Amino acid sequence: MDEITFAVLGTGGIGRRALEVSQHKDHLTPVAACDRHGTAIDFDGFDVDELLAATEGNIDSEPRDDGVATDGGTGATPADGEGGVKQHGEDRGVVASEQARSSADPIQDIIDHGDGIDAVLLALPNYEHDFIPRTADRFVEGGYSGVMIDVLKRSRVIDMLDDRSDAFEDAGITFVCGAGATPGLLTGAAALAAQSFVEVESVDIWWGVGLKSGYEDNRGTVREDIAHLPEYDIETARDLSEAEIEAIIDDHDGVIEFEDMEHADDVLLERAGICAAEDVSVGGILDVHSDEKPTTTTVSVTGRTFDGETATNTFQLGDETSMEANVNGPALGYLRAGVRRNRAGEYGVVGPAELMPGF
Template identity: 40%
Template sequence: MTIKVGILGFGGLGQAAAKILNQKQEMTWVAVADKNGFAYAPQGLDLKTTIAAYQNQDSVGHLEPFGLLSTESIAELIATAQDVDGYFLALPNLPNTFMASVAQQFIEAGWQGVLVDAIKRTSAVEQLVELTTDLTNCGITYMTGCGATPGLLTAAASIAAQSFAEVHSMEIEFGVGIANWAAYRATIREDIAHMPGYDVETARAMSDAEVEALLEQTNGILSLKDMEHADDILLERLGICSRDRVTVGGIVDTRNPKKPISTTMKLTGRTFEGKISTHTFTLGDETSMAANVCGPAFGYLKAGLSLHQRGISGLFTSAEVMPLFVK
């Protein structure tokens, strides 16, 4: 059976997700929405023409004959695309309540299926936790924190923790390289929101010119420390360690596709013999942010569908369910 997949959000991350789906046999990309419209093709959307409609006319709603312009694109897509098995929410969580509000739209629509996000902030995941009962009751299997961090690296930490009787610390240091910040505007704004003197609202309100001025001051480099990253709540929920033992930071180069540093996860703990040791998980420098976010997201979507088909709904995280490889 082919899994029918939708993508919400069609900026840099959404377009990368579509390119990944284009190479998969087990999943077919049939639905997409941006802020100005949506497109739905039951037999599958064409990658080239859909991206062209977005880039040249500012919305997938211009895609003939499958698109429709709409100011309520998500709600209308949910109502139109009845056979979608799962959605990847490749959306910026700006404002910080946005992802929970999207989940609420699916709940109110009575939709049933799998939702996957690559959310970052702890406080945003906490809002989704509050929706757990509603998600369970309406038959939605929601997989949260399923990108790179949280996501791939959190899952690695969850596995690494099994060697220890007590986990002392989990540290993530990531490196991201992109050739041009404009390809990932929303992601970069979310990163800026973690910088001293900024928050979600100030970053969201920044014009492109203001973002460019900031990047000019920093030579295109964003240095991020002690970020509010949901890896902490994901590990705490499983009893692996308290959130204050989790630290996340990194360097984003917005002018160079080469990673400024390697991305690593280090988990330190005490074994049952009383030895202190550290497991280190390092991502290959050649893997892009998009590969390390979208790949796991679809792996978790497939895992979520496996749960959903067995009648299991509610909220799950990348640290408690193994992703399934999508062929």
């Protein structure tokens, strides 16, 4: 495998963990990271430990629409106007790292250095449907060519990215969408499990997440999950204060069950030709009062074989694997697969299932 350099947009829970996991990977060098306040760029590769230590607690679950979400700071309510970011000396967010400097336009910094960056991981919460697509637009306009990859969850965002397919083709961008745990690892598992069948009848994805100690680092994810509850949607969840989110969690005694979530697995499996989007269901249980998973994450793919049998293939994640492990390993795995495609001249939008054997 050739050397791969990558940038992380957002230094919150996902961005920081991606940097950490990348230290375990050969030939994968993080060379740029940014949040709303600043940028770190070093083509010799970061001192990841320093950057992680300096930005510890860099979580902001509040939505932003000023280019790049900070993912920095905790505890602020939207009424603050400015996300509370962990203070380190005079600087905030990624700028707390000695490898970073403050910037008026961090995303432009990354784009300006795009020639040296093989892949850009968009580790941004996507409160507004078009936030990640709009960020992609900036990279297209800025002349970037290479891989862009996100871990988004919402089905409808895929269509917005698809609308940009021609622009990505022209720019030489391979956009890998929905490449975390689910969608991502579990979507790929479903695509692989489908290989026994000539027709897939249903794909059921059922996840369990225990997020006690990881809660502080993953407030944005919890907010996104709440948006999947029947009583909420993206807009109303976006407007919730931290206190209101805590109240919702308390109402559920810390354990929230989700059914029929709008999760991009459905459209990603359909576009790979595995099954119709409506045959995919996603649900799960989130427990923020325990690190034990409340249920075993399981993908069940039921189909019909060429010889007329109906059967169910299953993929299960060990209960000891954290959400962070199941998001960031696959994200970097799909990033590599995307770079390989990009270097072979394959541009446009691809989902995880399309990086599997054809169905």
